[in-house]
Amino acid sequence: MPNKLIKSRTAMNATCAACPSRHLCLPSKFMDKSQIATLDRIIQKMMIVHKNDHLYYSHETTKTIYAVYKGSCKEYWIDGNGNECVTNFYFPGDLVGLESVSDNKHMLSVVGLEYSELCVIPLDDLCKLMQESEAILKRFINITGYKMRNDRSVKMGVTAEERICDFLLNIIYRMLERNISLDNIPLFMSQLDISNYLGISHETVNRMFKNLQRLQVLKIENKKMTVIDLAALEKLGRLDYSLDKDQKKQSFIAS
Amino acid sequence: MPNKLIKSRTAMNATCAACPSRHLCLPSKFMDKSQIATLDRIIQKMMIVHKNDHLYYSHETTKTIYAVYKGSCKEYWIDGNGNECVTNFYFPGDLVGLESVSDNKHMLSVVGLEYSELCVIPLDDLCKLMQESEAILKRFINITGYKMRNDRSVKMGVTAEERICDFLLNIIYRMLERNISLDNIPLFMSQLDISNYLGISHETVNRMFKNLQRLQVLKIENKKMTVIDLAALEKLGRLDYSLDKDQKKQSFIAS
DNA sequence: CGGGCGTTTGAACGTGCTCAAGAGGAGTGG
DNA sequence: CCACTCCTCTTGAGCACGTTCAAACGCCCG
Known part of the structure; x- marks a missing residue:
């Protein structure tokens, strides 16, 4: 019920x-x-x-x-x-x-x-x-603007790999904002959810996850993700979070 | 300059x-x-x-x-x-x-x-x-919420045809909101812009446009679009604007 | 008139989808 | 507590869609 x-x-x-x-x-x-x-x-x-x-x-x-x-x-x-x-x-x-x-x-x-x-x-x-x-x-306006940025940024990638990496980066940075360690980030959504989010077949999502693990970029086990090589993930994605992520985040969080 | x-x-x-x-x-x-x-x-x-x-x-x-x-x-x-x-x-x-x-x-x-x-x-x-x-x-909050809806709705499609159709529908409905006739809607962006917006190669954009014209759904000439069969376009897209588009639009515009 | 951009079309390749099938795990009911 | 079902994850094979590369044309603008 x-x-x-x-x-x-x-x-x-x-x-x-x-x-x-x-x-x-x-x-x-x-x-x-x-x-x-x-x-x-x-x-x-x-x-x-x-x-x-x-x-x-x-x-x-x-x-x-x-x-x-x-x-x-x-x-x-x-x-x-x-x-x-x-x-x-x-x-x-x-x-x-x-x-x-x-x-x-x-x-x-x-x-x-x-x-x-x-x-x-x-x-x-x-x-x-x-x-x-x-x-x-002002805080409310900042939040809505920040949400627009964030929502937009995720599904820009063209290839499945880019989209998966951008999605994972998005999750990772949101976890960082919440002061959650990059070891064993819990992924409560299923791979099917992710595929329906990204417009990719769930088989491809699975294969990309496997591939990223084979490349030693991250590890996913039991719906928990551990980031091994963040820089590599950023390179595979389309977005440059690295550019000034700290400034961006801090300026919003502080606003 | x-x-x-x-x-x-x-x-x-x-x-x-x-x-x-x-x-x-x-x-x-x-x-x-x-x-x-x-x-x-x-x-x-x-x-x-x-x-x-x-x-x-x-x-x-x-x-x-x-x-x-x-x-x-x-x-x-x-x-x-x-x-x-x-x-x-x-x-x-x-x-x-x-x-x-x-x-x-x-x-x-x-x-x-x-x-x-x-x-x-x-x-x-x-x-x-x-x-x-x-x-x-309240008006400002409504506008930001409406923008979030609108932005989100466009790039949901999986196939190139769905994405193109949803994009065109989005343009069409925004033109309707602005009381612009569906004959000769001016498309000021280039096909390359559209391809960069949708994450699709510009050749595919072109081919889809041609295809929609062959199907008698619309006509594009000289960067101007005329809608021939809106219902067919809605069927090819992924979004059901038709469901209650008038209500939706009116309720926002009136808000 | 020339140059560059935007559009158009063709051909070949490759990514990602579809279909299929099986394993593992969680939840439910007997 | 076990048996059963459903859901999720996994892997393989073949196919189709969309990309990439290439070339040509029209058009606008300098």
Whole structure:
């Protein structure tokens, strides 16, 4: 049975101030404690989804967005031929549901890849808050801009190898932002999910993974990835994250 | 020589109130004349670019975004191998530069595909305005959400035919939003631009165009496209714009 | 008028898809 | 606790789509 569940954040002892991913989410380094407390005031509920439970389905109406507090989710839609098109993966600190705000109706579905907790952010309350606090408004704008960059960057590659490498680099850098070690990065999505995300057959995804292991670039074992040669991976991909990744990341995280 | 030029909007007799694309831009149907006037107060300048002139280059610092008032632009970056990766095409009413706000630095370059006029929107002033006016704040959030949807939807296809069709459908629906007839839609980008946008060789783009003409789906002549059989094109693409396109569009435009 | 860019077409090659089949693992129900 | 099913991962073989390379043409612009 579906296990979608709403709890109060206070009951779960979850606050923005104590959130390990706050540096990627609505709080920013420039906010003082009272500003962050205003976020806690409007974000009162937490949505719990277990693995394979849906956070929401396409076509549902909505006036909220979500922030991943713990876990990870897959965003997708079903095309006219019944194929699942994966549009995004979300990790702690990511805002979920931004695409739906323009007409208060989801056009994508979101499902948990593992046990996950998501902060429920009422859009109207957030708007009011952004009008009161310049810091929160600017932060929100920065987050949406950063998301546009990030979303765009992944599927630029032409060959399957480029696309796989860019995808993995994207995951890796998002893990770095979250201070997660590059040893044994957990990949909660299946290879089929990745293939539906990249528009590549799942057999090719598998073969590319094998190939990258044969090249001693990384190791994937038991759905956990260990990066061996990041520079080699960057060379195989199409994006130059290496250019000024630290600056880029820091400037956003600090903003 | 580059012909980037800044003029005053009043000198060009350009106002938000009289803009033909205002229904896609910051003004919304819910704003009264005084609210729209506040937009005109902060948007005082117009940037003029001729064909092949750059609006801005990657790595330039910025504290402004732009709105296409007239014309069209191409957004791109150059990858490690020197290949041009086209990331977007912008038409009247579109906001340009949103990806850059998170660290005040462009990571993409934008160049005019034709003679174009773009309203210069200082970000700080816009933020202040959004704090004063809930309508403008909500409108901005809706636009960013709508852009995320739109950007995502285009490159989902797996086969070259699907990608070409989805691209053309995207152009077509954006033209419809702008009340432009489906006869002789001008395509200011080259087939090479389209190939760099879709990650497909330009020869394949050409062959697909020819094929769609052979199938009596559309006609392309002299960089102008006439749609003959929209339903057939939708069937060849991967996205179902037809599902509730009118509702979707109306709900955003009206928001 | 010449040069360069964009478009068009053909031919051969190669990447990645499709189809097929089996192994391993997780979850479910008896 | 085991048997069963379904899902995921894996590997192979053949094929098709799309790329690459090449060449020619038209067109715009200097």
